[in-house]
Amino acid sequence: MKALTTIAFVFLSILVFGQKSIPSAEVKTLDGQSVDIQEYAQNGKITVISFWATWCSPCKKELDAIADLYDEWQEAYNMELVAITMDTQRALAKVKPMVESKGWPFVILSDANQVLRNALNFQTIPQTFLLDQEGNIVYTHSGYVPGDEYELEEKIKALGK
Structure with missing residues (x-):
């Protein structure tokens, strides 16, 4: 019985302390205003953060599918979904017109200086992070194939219970 209690304690400790929260990092609105990503991540809502770029076809397909x-x-x-473009400062002029033409209804931010990307330590896009209501990263997914949005929805649904 003592061994079972010890195993249960270790497992629960990993669950509680093993979650990584989204780091504090400055990103920008499309109007150039600086904001801390934690303003969006720690808002009491389930939050999806999707990193994308205007040149990334799978990124745009993923965001189109989620927009539907x-x-x-x-x-x-x-x-709430926050879509963070990885476009460089020079390419940022393309972002707003593209977002408007797509009619994407979510918050669009920029990480042109890759501060958040470096803090989260990922290489490829699209890169999607699912955060719980306290801002803890509970799921991450790299790449996109049609249907991935339904897998993401299942993860969101599990958090919403």
Whole structure:
């Protein structure tokens, strides 16, 4: 019995202390205003952070697919998506017109200086992070193939319970 209690304690400790929270990092709005990503990550909502770029075809496909489901997800799960472009300072002029033409309904931010990307230590995009209501990273996914949005929805649904 003592061994079982010890195993249970270790497992729960890993669950509680093994979660990584989103780091404090400065990103910018498309109007150039600086914001800390934690303002979005620690808002009491389930938050999806998706890193993308205008030149990344799979990124745009992922965000298009999520945009089709976004209103439903917001209503059902009290969640928010923040799409963070990795476009360079020079390429940022393309972002706003593209977002407007796509009609993406989510928050769009820029990490042109790659501060957040470096803090999260990932290499490829699209890169998606799912955060719980306290801002802890509970799931991450790299790349996109059609249908990945439904896997993400299942993860969101599990958090919303």
